[in-house]
Each structure stands twice: as structure tokens, then as C-alpha cells.
Amino acid sequence: MTADIIDGDAVADAVRDDVATTAESLSAAGVEPTLATVLMGSDPASETYVSLKQDDCAEVGIEARDVRIDGDAPASELYDAVAELNDDPDVHGVLVQQPLPDQVDDDEVVRAVDPRKDVDGFHPENLGRLVRGNARYVPCTPLGVQRLLAEAGVDTAGADVVVVGRSTIVGKPLATRLTTKNDSGNATVTVCHSRTDDLAAKTRAADVVVAAVGVPELVDGSMLAEGAVVVDVGINRVERDGESTLVGDVDYESAREVAGAITPVPGGVGPMTRAMLLVNTVRAAGLVEGVDVALEAV
Ligand SMILES: NC(=O)c1ccc[n+]([C@@H]2O[C@H](COP(=O)([O-])OP(=O)(O)OC[C@H]3O[C@@H](n4cnc5c(N)ncnc54)[C@H](OP(=O)(O)O)[C@@H]3O)[C@@H](O)[C@H]2O)c1
Known part of the structure; x- marks a missing residue:
């Protein structure tokens, strides 16, 4: 079997089109959706991520504010900047780029970000709502994974899903969403991590495997059931034949011989994470301004 490729770039394009339409109607209603990114320090990877977010906003008609704070400044300077953005009625989404000094x-x-402007969905209030099944903002990567599963035609109801990785930004919120009693949930989810015994036995028993580990090519074809759907969240830079290249947490070549469908790296989950930040931002604009936004990401 050679797996179908789940094209994250194409799905992200469609999501961006929907966001652009929503941003246009918000604008017609007198609301200019606005995202403020806050970058403290000058970590090169973070600089790149922030500038991509700014570009993404411009492309879909979202205003972007670019707040920069010196990496040596006291923490209070960052809290003050966040408080100012929380209070600014023209700012709808506030994102503080991690890692921080x-x-x-x-x-x-x-905790400092106003939960209504928390487009990352990391505030305890928003994570609590997600656990209770009435999410306000779903963190961008889990939301992107859910959309990719939907696009791949996966019926999660009753499916056995293994999520490898239990981070607060990916593994745990994704597992929670997939067990939630709704149309994009209802799965039976096993969450694996570095202390899991016999990971391969768990992944081999799964209809869907999501790898969010940060270990290059940890999950290979021998660890998968024939026809399984594989979503690779990992982004790892490695040296191959003297060149720096990106690989996922899944060994793509062996996995695609066994899987029914698989996301590539790059071009899978990465573009979806970026697109879902835009979704959360227009939804935040609607929430903060009291305007209905009918944009369902999943
Ligand atoms: N595509 C995107 O948009 C996107 C977004 C976010 C992250 N990522 C990528 O996704 C990956 C995971 O990110 P993260 O922030 O969730 O990472 P993280 O916070 O480092 O968490 C990694 C998780 O993997 C588990 N783990 C580590 N080694 C393992 C092993 N050998 N077997 C089983 N589990 C193992 C860890 O277990 P313990 O809890 O026991 O330590 C932990 O739960 C990274 O490559 C990151 O760059 C991509």
C-alpha cells in the first residue's frame, strides 16, 4: 500500500480563503481584526515565526502589530506590554512568542493575556473550557490536526487514536479534543510519552497515529497497522548528506508504504498551525467586538 498524501498546504489555503472572507465581513461591520505579536529577545527562529505570522495576517486582511522587547529587559516590561494590549480596544488577539528569556x-x-484575546488558547481558562467541552479557542496545532483528519475523511467516532507526546500545546489538548463528545471527537485515545512501555505495540493497534514528539523519525512503518492514518506534527532539523533538512517525527518513507494516508513534513501540519492562528484571530475579533463570526474550523 502507498499512502494518500494529506496536503496541508492545500487545506491551509482553503482555511485562509475562509478567514479572508470573514475578515472582509468584519471590516464591513466596522471591525478591523487585529493581532498583536509580542517578541522578547532576538532568537532567530522566533524572529522568523513572528514575521511569518505578520505576513499571514497581511495576506488575509488582518491588521498586525509587531511589539518588540529587548531580551535583557526586566520581565515587568513584558507584562506591561501585555497589559497595554489587553486594554487596547483595537487589539483582538495577543500572542506572546515562546520561548522567553x-x-x-x-x-x-x-496567565497575563486576557483569555478573550488568547488566540494561542494556552490560558488556563481556555484550556479549562476545552476540557469541559465548550472550547473558546482551541490551540492552533491541535485544531489544525483535527481539520486534517476531517479532510482525510477520518471518522473519529469510535476510532482508536494514539497521540505520541503529552505537551500542553499539542499532545494533551489534542487528546482531549479527540475524546470530546462531538462530531470531531468521540475517539478512544491513548496518550504515549517517554515513559510509555512498548510504544510500537500501542501505535500498531491504532487506526490513527499522531506523532508530536520532537524525535526525528521515531515512528516508522513497522510500528503502524496497514491502512492507518498518520499525522506527523514533528519539525526537526537534521543533517543529511552534509545538508541541513527538515524531517518529522515519522519516518516518512517506510510509513507511507504501510499507512492509508499520511501528512508530509514540510507541507502537513505546519501550514495548518499558521492558518488556525488566523481563524482564532477573526473569532477573537468577533468575540471582543460582540459581532457574530460564523467560521467553523473543523
Ligand atoms: N507543525 C507544527 O506546527 C508544530 C507545532 C508545535 C510543535 N511542533 C513540533 O512537534 C514536536 C513536538 O512538539 P512539543 O512542543 O509537543 O514537544 P515537547 O513539549 O518537547 O513534548 C514532547 C513529548 O514527546 C514525548 N517523548 C519524547 N521522546 C519520546 C519517545 N522516545 N517516545 C515517546 N514519547 C517521547 C515527551 O515525553 P515526556 O512528557 O515524558 O517528556 C513529551 O510528552 C516538535 O518536533 C515540535 O517542533 C510542530
Whole structure:
């Protein structure tokens, strides 16, 4: 069997089109959806991520504010900037780029963002709502994975899903969403991590495997059931034949011989994460301004 490729770039394009239409109607209603990104320090990868987010906003008609704070500044400068954006009626989404310098307490920053403007969906109030089954903002990567599963025609109801990785930004919220009693949930989910015994036995028993680990090519074809759907969240830079290249947490070549459908890296989950930030931002604009936004991401 050679797996169908789940094309994240194409799905992300469709999501962006929907966001652009929504941004246009918001604009017609007098609301200019606005995202503020906050970058503290000058980590090159973070600089790249922030500038991509700014570009993505421009492409779909979302205003972007680019707030920069010196990496040596006291943490209070970051909290003050976040408080100012929380209070600014023209700003609808606030995103603080991680990782942050050592003097900043990551948890405190996450809690500092107004939950209604928390387009990352990491605030405890928003994670709590997600667990209760009435999510306000679903974190962008899990939301992107859910949309890819829907596009691949996966009926999650009753499906056995293995999520490898239990991070707060990917594995845990995704597992929670997939077990939620609704049309994009109702799966039976096993969450695996570094202390899981016999990972291969677990993944081999799954209809769907999502790898969010950060270990290059950890999941290979021998660990999959014939016809399984495989979603690779991993982004790992490795040296191959003297060149730097990106690989996922799945060994793509062996996995695609066994899987029924698979996401590539790059071009799978990555573009979906970016697109879902735009979805959360126009939804935030609607929420903050009290305007109905009928944009369902999944
Ligand atoms: N495509 C995207 O848009 C996107 C977005 C976010 C992240 N990512 C990528 O996704 C990957 C995961 O990111 P993350 O932030 O979730 O990572 P993370 O916070 O480092 O969490 C990694 C998880 O994998 C588990 N793990 C590590 N080694 C393992 C092993 N050998 N067997 C089984 N489980 C293992 C860890 O277990 P413990 O809990 O026991 O330590 C942990 O739960 C990274 O490659 C990251 O770059 C991509």
C-alpha cells in the first residue's frame, strides 16, 4: 500500500480563503481584526515565526502589530506590554512568542493575556473550557490536526487514536479534543510519552497515529497497522548528506508504504498551525467586538 498524501498546504489555503472572507465581513461591520505579536529577545527562529505570522495576517486582511522587547529587559516590561494590549480596544488577539528569556516566568505570561484575546488558547481558562467541552479557542496545532483528519475523511467516532507526546500545546489538548463528545471527537485515545512501555505495540493497534514528539523519525512503518492514518506534527532539523533538512517525527518513507494516508513534513501540519492562528484571530475579533463570526474550523 502507498499512502494518500494529506496536503496541508492545500487545506491551509482553503482555511485562509475562509478567514479572508470573514475578515472582509468584519471590516464591513466596522471591525478591523487585529493581532498583536509580542517578541522578547532576538532568537532567530522566533524572529522568523513572528514575521511569518505578520505576513499571514497581511495576506488575509488582518491588521498586525509587531511589539518588540529587548531580551535583557526586566520581565515587568513584558507584562506591561501585555497589559497595554489587553486594554487596547483595537487589539483582538495577543500572542506572546515562546520561548522567553530566563527572567520571565512562562506560566505567568500565559496567565497575563486576557483569555478573550488568547488566540494561542494556552490560558488556563481556555484550556479549562476545552476540557469541559465548550472550547473558546482551541490551540492552533491541535485544531489544525483535527481539520486534517476531517479532510482525510477520518471518522473519529469510535476510532482508536494514539497521540505520541503529552505537551500542553499539542499532545494533551489534542487528546482531549479527540475524546470530546462531538462530531470531531468521540475517539478512544491513548496518550504515549517517554515513559510509555512498548510504544510500537500501542501505535500498531491504532487506526490513527499522531506523532508530536520532537524525535526525528521515531515512528516508522513497522510500528503502524496497514491502512492507518498518520499525522506527523514533528519539525526537526537534521543533517543529511552534509545538508541541513527538515524531517518529522515519522519516518516518512517506510510509513507511507504501510499507512492509508499520511501528512508530509514540510507541507502537513505546519501550514495548518499558521492558518488556525488566523481563524482564532477573526473569532477573537468577533468575540471582543460582540459581532457574530460564523467560521467553523473543523
Ligand atoms: N507543525 C507544527 O506546527 C508544530 C507545532 C508545535 C510543535 N511542533 C513540533 O512537534 C514536536 C513536538 O512538539 P512539543 O512542543 O509537543 O514537544 P515537547 O513539549 O518537547 O513534548 C514532547 C513529548 O514527546 C514525548 N517523548 C519524547 N521522546 C519520546 C519517545 N522516545 N517516545 C515517546 N514519547 C517521547 C515527551 O515525553 P515526556 O512528557 O515524558 O517528556 C513529551 O510528552 C516538535 O518536533 C515540535 O517542533 C510542530
